[in-house]
Amino acid sequence: xxxxxxxxxxxxxxxxxxxxxxxxxxxxxxxxxxxxxxxxxxxxxxxxxxxxxxxxxxxxxxxxxxxxxxxxxxxxxxxxxxxxxxxxxxxxxxxxxxxxxxxxxxxxxxxxxxxxxxxxxxxxxxxxxxxxxxxxxxxxxxxxxxxxxxxxxxxxxxxxxxxxxxxxxxxxxxxxxxxxxxxxxxxxxxxxxxxxxxxxxxxxxxxxxxxxxxxxxxxxxxxxxxxxxxxxxxxxxxxxxxxxxxxxxxxxxxxxxxxxxxxxxxxxxxxxxxxxxxxxxxxxxxxxxxxxxxxxxxxxxxxxxxxxxxxxxxxxxxxxxxxxxxxxxxxxxxxxxxxxxxxxxxxxxxxxxxxxxxxxxxxxxxxxxxxxx
Numbered sequence: 001x002x003x004x005x006x007x008x009x010x011x012x013x014x015x016x017x018x019x020x021x022x023x024x025x026x027x028x029x030x031x032x033x034x035x036x037x038x039x040x041x042x043x044x045x046x047x048x049x050x051x052x053x054x055x056x057x058x059x060x061x062x063x064x065x066x067x068x069x070x071x072x073x074x075x076x077x078x079x080x081x082x083x084x085x086x087x088x089x090x091x092x093x094x095x096x097x098x099x100x101x102x103x104x105x106x107x108x109x110x111x112x113x114x115x116x117x118x119x120x121x122x123x124x125x126x127x128x129x130x131x132x133x134x135x136x137x138x139x140x141x142x143x144x145x146x147x148x149x150x151x152x153x154x155x156x157x158x159x160x161x162x163x164x165x166x167x168x169x170x171x172x173x174x175x176x177x178x179x180x181x182x183x184x185x186x187x188x189x190x191x192x193x194x195x196x197x198x199x200x201x202x203x204x205x206x207x208x209x210x211x212x213x214x215x216x217x218x219x220x221x222x223x224x225x226x227x228x229x230x231x232x233x234x235x236x237x238x239x240x241x242x243x244x245x246x247x248x249x250x251x252x253x254x255x256x257x258x259x260x261x262x263x264x265x266x267x268x269x270x271x272x273x274x275x276x277x278x279x280x281x282x283x284x285x286x287x288x289x290x291x292x293x294x295x296x297x298x299x300x301x302x303x304x305x306x307x308x309x310x311x312x313x314x315x316x317x318x319x320x321x322x323x324x325x326x327x328x329x330x331x332x333x334x335x336x337x338x339x340x341x342x343x344x345x346x347x348x349x350x351x352x353x354x355x356x357x358x359x360x361x362x363x364x365x366x367x368x369x370x371x372x373x
Contacts, residue, residue: 044106054111055224057102063109068214070270078219079263081251100224107265108224109211112188126294129340130306130347130364131285132319136336138279140247140322141166142329145180146315147240148365149193149232150299152183158290159184160298161196162314164244166279168272173202175275177267178283179244179257181229187212192228195242195259203273217254218265225264235302236311245329247322248278284316285349285364297346301365306350309363317361331360339364 045057060078065071100108143164150160163180177199185191187209197216198209208215210225218225233239245258253276254266269276286300301314319337320329331354339349339362347366354360 044103047100047102047108049100051228051230053224053228055100055102055108056111057106057221058109060105060107060219060221063107063218064211064214065217066214068271071214071217071268074217074268074270076217076219077249077252077254077266080247080249080256080266082249099222100227102221104221106221107218108221110224110226112226125289126292127287127289128294128297128300128342128347128368129283129285129287130300130342130349130366131283131287131340132316132337132349132352132360132362133340134282134321134332134337136280136321136332138166138168138282138321139324140245140329141279141282141284142243142245142247142318142320142322143284143316144241144243144318146301146317147181147193147229147232147242148302148314149191150183150301150303152185152191152298153296154185154191156290156292156296156298157186158288158293158298159187160286160288160300162286162301162316163198164246164282164284164316165198166246166282167200167275168279168281169202169274173274174200175202175272176200177246177255177275179246179259181242184209188226193232195223195225195227195229197225197257197264199267199271201271201273202275215271216265216267220262220264223259223262223264233302233314235304239311241317247329248324250324253277282321284319285362286314286347288368294343297343297368299366299368300347303365303367305366306348306363309351313363314365315361315363317358319360319362 043056047055060076102108141164145162152158152160159182161180161182163178165176165178167174167176169175179197181193182196183191183193188194196209200207231240243260247256249256253269256266257264288298288300304313306313321332322329339352341347341349346368349362349364351363
């Protein structure tokens with residue numbers, strides 16, 4: 001029994017190594033004036049949202065992705081070659097608050113208000129996590145995320161995320177891709193919960209979010225990375241959820257992402273050394289990270305423990321993995337998944353269950369050591 005516990009702890013810690021990144025975590029300080037357009041692109045149109053966010057519509061062939069040396073001659077794949085049978089394709093409703101009407105053939109890029117967006121120096125990054133871990137071959141991941149707006153100190157440079165991720169590699173070199181929602185004041189300049197993607201190049205130990213470094217190829221002209229998700233869930237009130245799916249195109253081998261069932265874009269397989277073919281693990285839940293994420297931990301999820309249940313604690317439901325040989329998503333075998341928390345005194349994972357109504361589901365979260373500022 002002790003041997004099995006040791007193995008479980010080792011696997012969990014190897015997953016944390018994936019997202020912790022230690023001294024390799026870097027933040028790129030851009031000091032960008034929000035009044036300035038992205039001068040290194042030809043802006044087709046500028047859109048000011050009702051909430052004040054500003055988007056520049058950039059030609060899809062001139063997006064930041066193509067600054068990556070491996071994508072110099074890359075031809076944009078405008079849609080997956082094959083939508084697996086589990087794919088429920090639909091268009092965003094016209095009343096969706098985050099919808100952006102950039103012209104066809106362009107993509108929206110958010111102008112950030114961050115005073116120090118992603119990078120400039122290295123530090124010993126800290127991380128805490130709570131969620132469900134799957135160990136085994138992965139051709140894609142899927143989940144319905146409960147959206148909250150956890151409290152994050154605006155000046156801490158920490159972030160709190162609710163996400164779906166998959167990875168491949170060992171302790172020393174691991175590639176990772178993921179998507180979900182995050183409160184990240186240093187990146188966005190505010191404490192709103194926003195839709196973000198992230199990936200990690202295990203070979204060069206480089207971490208990226210949205211367009212802060214080249215690589216992810218966006219094709220949607222209606223959804224912007226970094227967009228606010230409104231309204232967040234209310235304690236004892238209305239619950240907000242988003243649908244996230246990542247799957248491998250069997251022809252191009254690119255890793256496609258859908259948000260609310262709409263194809264947003266993809267990570268070209270050429271970006272990765274260890275995640276070119278398939279993943280070897282997946283994660284659903286919450287991650288807090290940054291310079292003080294462990295020493296002065298912030299809220300995760302709703303800021304309440306998992307034991308409080310629906311309407312009070314954060315959840316992920318319809319947890320599934322993709323199998324390209326079978327051509328659909330399926331619920332993981334219970335023998336290959338386990339709930340884990342890096343520190344149960346701060347964050348918990350409970351009420352792990354499966355039913356025909358919610359599929360596989362977990363509740364997670366906690367207050368951490370957060371103090372009001």
